[in-house]
Amino acid sequence: MKTFSRDGVDLAYRDVGTGLPVIFQHGLGGDEAQVADVLPDQPATRRVTLECRGQGGSGYGPVERLSIATFAEDIEALANTLGIGPAVVGGISMGAALALRLAVHRPARVRALVLARPAWVFEAAPANMKPYAMVGDLLTRHSPGDARRLFDDSPIAAELGKLAPDNLSSLQGFFTRPDSVRFGRLLMAIAGDGPGVSEADIRAIAVPTLVIGHDHDLVHRLADAQALAGLIPSATLHTITAKSQDRVAYRREFRACLSQFLETLA
Structure with a gap:
């Protein structure tokens, strides 16, 4: 793990591999290992994951700054620091909300979008x-x-x-x-927050988008994955096995559909 500092807060990140640039974010309370577990081996990618404030090896900073907007700004700052141009941007749960926010507010950053097990659509505090x-x-x-x-x-x-x-x-x-x-x-703070986008903003997303969802989950509802896939014109929805049903199948199917999507962009 490496660190960079923003606004006096030390933030940990993983920058690994070479190839298609992929910025992929963990869920609330997670860390980069959650991402590493589901990222496929092929195609070759340069995978960057920032451990968001207060999570993994990153510092908290001011409590009042803990928000989805701040986390997204941190990701944008890291990408600029690393010299990364347009990239595949995605994430799991909270990470999906961060990717969605970046697709709307920093469209030049996002070449393609991955929304895995989303916990938000556009409303705050769902x-x-x-x-x-x-x-x-x-x-x-x-x-x-x-x-x-x-x-x-x-x-x-x-x-x-x-x-x-x-x-x-x-x-x-x-x-x-x-x-x-x-x-x-x-x-x-994060449970009471939202991605800061509107339904119209989501409908205007024009980049290739993969949405990954599953059932048997009260936080990451399949209905939310279906809603996002229905709103984004270029989105494809893949429904996979839930972790609570079969963790091995979940990981295998997640990696397979993500690999297929990335292959089309590589």
Whole structure:
């Protein structure tokens, strides 16, 4: 991992490989390893992933600056620092929201777009992000142990356990994060945010777009993937196996459809 500084905040990033430039972002609470797990070996790419503020090896900076807009600006600044021109820009969950924002607000940056397991369409604070907001709120008001117990006893956790166990597992992992209060504020900030685009903005996206979705997930709803694929004129939707059903199949199918899409651009 390498680091660069923006506005006095040290941010970690991975810049690996040579070939087609691909800027690909992790989900909320994730890091570059989440991206490395699903990126295919072919075609050859130069893959850049910034670990967003407060996540992975990156510093937080001012809490009031934790937003999707700030994270997108950080990505743009890193791309400029590295001398990367138009690139394939994509991401998973929060990363998809960042890619969507860049496609609208920095169209010269985006040669093609990948929206994987999107958690936002265009509205801020969507209902599916409430579990993240709840975990964040608990972490700001309780010790990590007490917060975890309160979450595990909640109706939200019970519903996730029955219908989306992968979502539940991810959220439960947040209670062991260092600096739990600041991490809780990060979760609340992003869960209450949005990509800062309109339906008309999305309809105007003209670059080739791959949307990846799956069912059996209450946070990354298939309906949101379908909505984005329906709004973007050049989008293709691939529905893959959910991680909660078969993690090996999920990874294999994710890599396969992404490889196919990148091959058309290489």
